[in-house]
Amino acid sequence: MIGRKVRKLVSGWLRLAVLSTVTLVVVVACTGNPEGESEVRELKFGVGPYFPTPSETRNQFEPLFQKMAASVNADADVTVTQDWVGISEALRSGTLDVAWLGPWGFVLAQHAEPSLEAIATVKYQGNPYYYSLLMTRADAPYNTLEEAIAYSQNQEQLKLSLADVGSTSGWLIPTAEFKQRNIDPKQVFDYNEGASHAAQAISVISNQTDIASDYNRNLDVLASTGKIDRSEIKIIWQSERLPNDPIAIRGGLPEKVKTGLRQAATNLSTEEAKDLLPENYTGFAASDGSNYKPIRQAGKLVGKLQ
Template sequence: MFKSRWIQGVLLGIMAMLVVVACTPTTTQNSNNSPEVASLTRLTFGVGPYFPIPNENRKQFEPLFNALAEQVNLPAEVTVADDWIGISEALRSRTLDVAWLGPWGYMLARHNDPSLQAIATVKYKDKPTYYSVLMARADAPFNTLEEAIAQSQQGTKLRLSLADVGSTSGWLVPQAEFKRRNLDPKVVFDYNEGASHAAQAIAVLSNQVDIASDYDRNLDVLTDEGKIDKSKLKIIWQSEPLPNDPIVVRGDFPETIRTQLQEALVNLPPEQAKTLLPKNYTGFITSDGSNYASIEQAGLLVGKLK
């Protein structure tokens, strides 16, 4: 009898232990003692208007954001903005956790909120840099910016279109170039600003403007999509290499998850980059924001940063 009761006691003890183990929550990848991490139920991502159509923007960038969210066991929520400043403001206001920003948008946002942190810079054709350009029709009677300025000053003003004021290549860098030349483009040219990048080359080719700003990556996209014939354009000015777009996290973003996202970006294999990123984007390099110093200097030069 005693032996039977002893066996029953042992069995009950083992069953109790199994119940305790089964009811103990398992540790997930994003579990942490930090209350900031524990409070996250999703990751909110944002991206600016890189492609002419919002749905195309979503199609091109959502795969990367979903993959990043999976790395930390959280669902992704993706916002596609229709202007460059809007996406940086959303990040600054904590509406977004992570954003793919233009360099100038990053500088503007960080100027108002130094807690924003760049964690990576994208590579385009294996380089972390790109170029701002001024373009004209291939048959234009000038070949350089110097010639265009001279022609516009001596006769009928040439029509110049710069892009959205939140654009690095379409507004900031050309404005800084004119500032370095001690010229006011509003005086020298028949001047307009605020156009989308998608409209710039088309405006030149359709003779709506004589000169327009853009960036080399966008001309590649428009050419690949059959929207322009690049052979009918010529570049009359090109900037020095500019740092490519940063991936930026909001202030007070949990350090654990920030590190995980940065490692996932920097270690993205080339073959996976082909499936997760738009055409010709080949991966990322680590960034702490210091590689955007030239953008900050341009902002100071044109008087938009103090």
């Protein structure tokens, strides 16, 4: 009698153990595995201050992010930051999953967190590159950077405005150019940094500064939207070709999500690009990040990377 009771009790324990194990397996199957191969229901996208206001930037980039998210059956949560340092730090820290970064922001973020990946480089007017610029007023008594340096050293000190330190074209590349010339811009000019790209050309035209950094794509936008008259400024220096902005993703995203996002960007047709991207952006070229080597070299030159 007692033996039967013991056997019955043990049998009950076994059934309970089996049921618990099955339940645990089902829960794990539904919630994903440690390698992150589960489906992602929402992706956090970010973009920096491309346009004069955050709402303009959001309106320009949100359609693309929604399409990319939909390609992997996810929703898109979009953040617009106020500076280029902020967007790269958010991706590095994992606050964002995907970001449209400036080249320097990507290099900085990947230097701090090597698991970050570039999956595509945007094309502008069909090309995956752009230029950093230094501009002044059209009637300025100098036409080249060499002449501007001499003028500021020997006649009247000129006001120089560089963009925020997270900007490729607005800070890194001009700073590297001065470094190559063995010029300290803080000594030669009445120096200021930290401006937004949207304000640079306007500050030159309105006589708030004499020389300002920018990039060709931004000047095109400002001119096409009537915010500046290109005839009021002149370019006194232009960089070599620079790789355009990357779409970058944080480490740890499931492989199928990375693949889906990469394909969504690089398979974008020219016609789709007209609907989903700002004016003159014509799609994406595939990237593994190696095309950003010139940006890394500039970062080392100015002492920001080891």
